[in-house]
Amino acid sequence: MAGDLEAIRSLLGAGADPLVTNLAHEAPLHLAARRGDLAAVKLLSAARGAADLPGAGGRTALHLAVLAGAVGAVQYLCEVRGADTTLTDDSGRTALQLAHEAAGEGSVRPASAVLPGRAGATGESDGVAARGASAGRMRTGEAERIVRWLQGAAAPPPL
Amino acid sequence: MRWKHLSRLESGALTVRRVQLMRMMSRISEVSAGGEDGGDVHELAGAERCPSAVRRRSSQGRDMWGAEVPNQPDWHLTRPARAVLTVGVRRGAPQTVDASGNVSQSMIIHEDESRPETAASADTGDLERLERRGSTSLERRGSSAPFGRLPAYASGGGRPGTASEFGRHAGPGIPEEQGEGEGEGEGFVFPEDGGASDAQHASRPGTRSSGGSRPGPESSQMAELGGKGEGGLSRLLSAPHVRRVEEDVMRDSFRRRSSATIREEVDPRPLGVRRASRAGLVPVLADPPSGIDEGSGARAEAARVQADSAQLAPDTAPAPSVLEHHSEPLASGGARRNAPIASPAAGLLQRIERGPFAASAEAGDGRAASLRGSSAGEQQGGLAAEFDPSQTASRTPSTKTPLLRRTNLGPGAAASPAPDASTWERRPGSATRLRPLSAPGRPRLEVGAAVGADAGAHGSLRRGVTERLRAKDGGGSLTARELISRAGGDEQASPALLGRTAGEGALERLTKMAPAEREGEDVAVERWASARPAGSTSSASGQRFRLMERRRLDAVDARDAETGNTALHTAVTAPRPARAPRRASPNLRPKVAEPCAGGRVGGRPWPGIWRRSARCLGLGRTRW
Numbered sequence: 001m002a003g004d005l006e007a008i009r010s011l012l013g014a015g016a017d018p019l020v021t022n023l024a025h026e027a028p029l030h031l032a033a034r035r036g037d038l039a040a041v042k043l044l045s046a047a048r049g050a051a052d053l054p055g056a057g058g059r060t061a062l063h064l065a066v067l068a069g070a071v072g073a074v075q076y077l078c079e080v081r082g083a084d085t086t087l088t089d090d091s092g093r094t095a096l097q098l099a100h101e102a103a104g105e106g107s108v109r110p111a112s113a114v115l116p117g118r119a120g121a122t123g124e125s126d127g128v129a130a131r132g133a134s135a136g137r138m139r140t141g142e143a144e145r146i147v148r149w150l151q152g153a154a155a156p157p158p159l
Numbered sequence: 160m161r162w163k164h165l166s167r168l169e170s171g172a173l174t175v176r177r178v179q180l181m182r183m184m185s186r187i188s189e190v191s192a193g194g195e196d197g198g199d200v201h202e203l204a205g206a207e208r209c210p211s212a213v214r215r216r217s218s219q220g221r222d223m224w225g226a227e228v229p230n231q232p233d234w235h236l237t238r239p240a241r242a243v244l245t246v247g248v249r250r251g252a253p254q255t256v257d258a259s260g261n262v263s264q265s266m267i268i269h270e271d272e273s274r275p276e277t278a279a280s281a282d283t284g285d286l287e288r289l290e291r292r293g294s295t296s297l298e299r300r301g302s303s304a305p306f307g308r309l310p311a312y313a314s315g316g317g318r319p320g321t322a323s324e325f326g327r328h329a330g331p332g333i334p335e336e337q338g339e340g341e342g343e344g345e346g347f348v349f350p351e352d353g354g355a356s357d358a359q360h361a362s363r364p365g366t367r368s369s370g371g372s373r374p375g376p377e378s379s380q381m382a383e384l385g386g387k388g389e390g391g392l393s394r395l396l397s398a399p400h401v402r403r404v405e406e407d408v409m410r411d412s413f414r415r416r417s418s419a420t421i422r423e424e425v426d427p428r429p430l431g432v433r434r435a436s437r438a439g440l441v442p443v444l445a446d447p448p449s450g451i452d453e454g455s456g457a458r459a460e461a462a463r464v465q466a467d468s469a470q471l472a473p474d475t476a477p478a479p480s481v482l483e484h485h486s487e488p489l490a491s492g493g494a495r496r497n498a499p500i501a502s503p504a505a506g507l508l509q510r511i512e513r514g515p516f517a518a519s520a521e522a523g524d525g526r527a528a529s530l531r532g533s534s535a536g537e538q539q540g541g542l543a544a545e546f547d548p549s550q551t552a553s554r555t556p557s558t559k560t561p562l563l564r565r566t567n568l569g570p571g572a573a574a575s576p577a578p579d580a581s582t583w584e585r586r587p588g589s590a591t592r593l594r595p596l597s598a599p600g601r602p603r604l605e606v607g608a609a610v611g612a613d614a615g616a617h618g619s620l621r622r623g624v625t626e627r628l629r630a631k632d633g634g635g636s637l638t639a640r641e642l643i644s645r646a647g648g649d650e651q652a653s654p655a656l657l658g659r660t661a662g663e664g665a666l667e668r669l670t671k672m673a674p675a676e677r678e679g680e681d682v683a684v685e686r687w688a689s690a691r692p693a694g695s696t697s698s699a700s701g702q703r704f705r706l707m708e709r710r711r712l713d714a715v716d717a718r719d720a721e722t723g724n725t726a727l728h729t730a731v732t733a734p735r736p737a738r739a740p741r742r743a744s745p746n747l748r749p750k751v752a753e754p755c756a757g758g759r760v761g762g763r764p765w766p767g768i769w770r771r772s773a774r775c776l777g778l779g780r781t782r783w
Contacts, residue, residue, distance in 0.1 A: 007730035016727045023723035031731040040731050 036070030058090035069142035103143030
């Protein structure tokens, strides 16, 4: 369920720090991304560096949005906020790898096979943690869309 | 800009503020004049030396400017006008904030013991008399010869030892008076930092007041003294150091009505400065730097403030009194507002100085709360909050100069040891950090919550604001401004609080009240002055704090002690408020049968039947 956008706006207007983390090392943006709340993500990611701010487990908002299956949030973070798709969490997985694992093995080519050295090139994809965190909520179709989108975003521009 | 809110000069801060606004509006040397009747205004408006900045308040509560003012027939003044004359010396007035809110310069304080003091105010405005009896001399910029000596007015003008006095003269300087300067402890001063009571400048009720001024040839020459009386005014106006004459004419009803909101709505400072001020960042007057640009406007201001700072010396200054810097009670009307606040409080001040809480029980009026906790011996050495602009780049990216908290004071400041720096940690994401001030005996520390210093004097209108305080951990570094501003309260409430301490036991309670303190978290605290008996040190007060802390956790920067969530976290995870139910589509709206006058059903007349009802009843086709 989406957060109280009006309250978020008011607090941000009052000078609340969107980058402040709680005891679980989660910033409000992380919470919003984990919930797939695109509107809240838009509001909270305006601060510089917010998109790449690591949270709990070293996961950025992009990681959490991928795990939440929030395609819109993923696209927004990457396109508008310029989130770094190569960042890895503490387990060494990139957002693309998380999406790939959530989508299921074999359904989409791993990013490492597509773009060595780019997104998804690091870390091993055992898929356990990712599935445990997100597979229960994330539909395969959404995961595949995210994977395809991230792969397209990570691909070099056509000549 | 709402000028109607500028008519109140309840405090020196507002005086400075209004002057700033006047500068902004008129772009001329500020001149306004006031008199008892329209004739004064007319005279002033027509005077050669008085430009168009004549402002008066009509009976409808509107402010009017310019030459048309005297022609208005509806002036209805319920009491004499009040003229605040601004004369004297202001050395080194710094331009600390530019138009875009950048902190461009710093306040430089030049320690010069031989320099004459500058602060002064008087009720009569008679410069000659001031010169005769004065213990303080004003010195013109660029001139070594003082033109007069100004006395320390009974209400506190020129009194030593208060941040209010300090801040009152610390308005932004004139642009061309900017000065360069760096050094340890640089900062700038907001006008609201101090905010001496305007009662210091006020004329006594029932006196005639008129005047005008001309642009001062020496723009940096400025001090403030309240004046009245035509003779004194004339002399003042003819003096080269007079820069402005302000008028404060208003109706009593309007004053009462507007007193609660004026401080919020009128803030001419740039946004960045306001934010910095909200964050509790108050400049510190630094250690004496060298190389001050002699004769510049910044210099004048710095010297002015330095004089105040020198007066704050703990070894020489008397115990800072609460009353002498209070504004007039807002909620009370009549001539009392015009009376210098220190006059009726003289006895109370003496009682205050006798010992802790001595005056609390004796003050029978609304000042009881102010007196409470103002014991002189309770002041301790403390910490200063240092503003780290790198931590708040996103909020105030233009802030370049570290801002230090101007603090104080009191005889106890030197006696109390400063906290160990090792006990302080920088809080991640925090815009402020606390650091101990190293200079022992230097009276720039202000400790204590200063609770109760304001609400009692100003009545219930401001009580709700000033009672919300917040403590910061670390064993007693609590400045009044920080407390108030961080609690989301009215910043303007703080000038009256600055420069005095909370009193006995307050500091200890605040530092013990919440476990979150140990982690450097901010803790919201509401003051206890109204509920706590004077002198009480019972543990019940601490419990009260905790309860109030939980209640205030919805503040912007407050955190939940268990989860560390801020209000923003909560807002993100909170369910979105339910929307209003959608209006039903017109197609879905239940159709209402149309009445008809009558007809025949089944060949028989059926008067008054409802068409649809008839169909639903299976009566077949109706004929109408």
